[in-house]
Amino acid sequence: MxxxxxxxxxxxxxxxxxxxxxxxxxxxxxxxxxxxxxxxxxxxxxxxxxxxxxxxxxxxxxxxxxxxxxxxxxxxxxxxxxxxxxxxxxxxxxxxxxxxxxxxxxxxxxxxxxxxxxxxxxxxxxxxxxxxxxxxxxxxxxxxxxQKNLEIELNQTKLQILKSQLQPHFLFNALNSVVAEIDENKQKAQEMIVNLSDILRTTLNSNFEIPITLEEEISTIKKYLSIEKTRYEEQLDYEIKISPEASKMKLPSLILQPLVENSIKHGFKGFNNSLKIIIEADEGEKSVFVKNNGAKLTSQIHQIGLNNVAERMEIFTGNKNSFQIYQEGEWVINKILLK
Structure with a gap:
């Protein structure tokens, strides 16, 4: 009135x-x-x-x-x-x-x-x-x-900056994995290129402002892990434990890829045993975990991938603590809270 x-x-x-x-x-x-x-x-x-x-x-x-x-x-x-x-x-x-x-x-x-x-x-x-x-x-x-419009514009600008950082960062690391296999096993390299092509198509078409289901995210992660599995063979193993109910949870697109990449990159540092990565979700807590049993976490890791995850999750949830990384027994755990 x-x-x-x-x-x-x-x-x-x-x-x-x-x-x-x-x-x-x-x-x-x-x-x-x-x-x-x-x-x-x-x-x-x-x-x-x-x-x-x-x-x-x-x-x-x-x-x-x-x-x-x-x-x-x-x-x-x-x-x-x-x-x-x-x-x-x-x-x-x-x-x-x-x-x-x-x-x-x-x-x-x-x-x-x-x-x-x-x-x-x-x-x-x-x-x-x-x-x-x-x-x-x-x-x-x-x-x-x-104020709301300014916050929306700021978040959109942040997301565009994060996207411009993530795509080249991911691409270069994946291409290095492919190059490492070209001379040793061309068939494996071809399979990796096919998976990489699918991942790049998903990455380039993704809209960071629109959440996707965990099921869609896991589909991309499986292709990435298949590339790394071809490269590391028996040294790398992974397991995905996502229930049908949890697969419907919404999260930012490509939010898990930097966590999986970081688990492989830092998990193998000074670690001589086979590395295992487990991805699981807790529907009740609205959380997703990326675990690895590799090199122990001695201090908080600061690098582009994890910083991007932290910033994107804060924008997505409004919670500064929506991304956590910590050591629990033999496992290094990356946890994202979706609420």
Whole structure:
């Protein structure tokens, strides 16, 4: 509901209250009103107030918005006195239109100024208060919307930067794996290129702003792991434990690939045994885990892939702790929270 409707409601309330005020005065025996009094006085007051609101109050209020708060309040106060006189002068013209024998105009105006001038000022202040309230609400709403738009634009810019970092980073590492197999096993290299082609198609067509299902993410991860499995053979093993229910969870596209890549890259550092990677999900906790039993985590690893994951998950969930990496027994665990 806008400010004009609220002011109209205000004048309607005043008209109704005037009607009951007349009734109370007559009921007390202080004055005997006619039916025309019950019609003309409340409706005339409302009509006069609404007319002056549109002709005087609303235009003047909007015009003064360009001034400082002090000047604006000063001008509105001075204008209120002028408005009160205009309201009284025009209000007392109404009886001369509808009553056959109206009272003396000057006398009725003077007596009304003496007895009810403050009430007219109160009505004026109520209107100004409503206009101020809606102006404040409008400014706050615009400020919130602008802040939200800026946050959306900032997040979109961040995602584009992260995407530009991730795609070359992923591509170079995958190509190195293919190159390592070309001379030794061409058939394996060809299989790796086919999988890499599918991964690149998915990567280039992905929209970082639109979440995908875990099932779609795992489909890409399997192709990546197949490339690395061809390269490392028996040295690398992996297992994916995703229930049909958990596979429907939504997450940012290509969010697991840097975690799997990091598990292989850092898992083999100083590690002579076969490396195992486990990907599993907890539907109840809304979380996904990428585990490896490779080299132990001695300190928090800071590099492009993991930093991108942390930033993207913060944008996705609004939670700074939505990505965690820690050591638990023999396992290095990457955990992402989807809520």
């Amino acid at each position: 806008n400010r004009v409707k609220w002011v109209l409601i205000l004048w309607l309330i005043l008209a109704v209250s005037t009607f009951f005020q007349l009734f109370a005065v007559e009921y007390s025996g202080r004055y005997d009103y006619q039916l025309i009094d019950y019609m003309i006085t409340p409706l005339g007051t409302m009509f006069n107030g609404v007319l002056l609101f549109f002709l005087m109050v609303l235009p003047f209020f909007d015009v003064t918005s360009k001034y400082s708060n002090f000047k604006r309040i000063l001008f509105l106060c001075l204008f209120g006195v002028f408005y009160a006189f205009v309201f009284i002068l025009t209000l007392h013209l109404i009886p001369h239109v509808f009553y056959p024998n109206p009272s003396d105009y000057k006398e009725s105006v003077f007596s009304f100024i003496v007895g009810d001038f403050h009430n007219v000022l109160k009505n004026y202040l109520f209107q100004i208060a409503i206009l101020y309230a809606f102006e404040f609400i409008g400014k706050e709403r615009n400020s919130i919307n602008q």
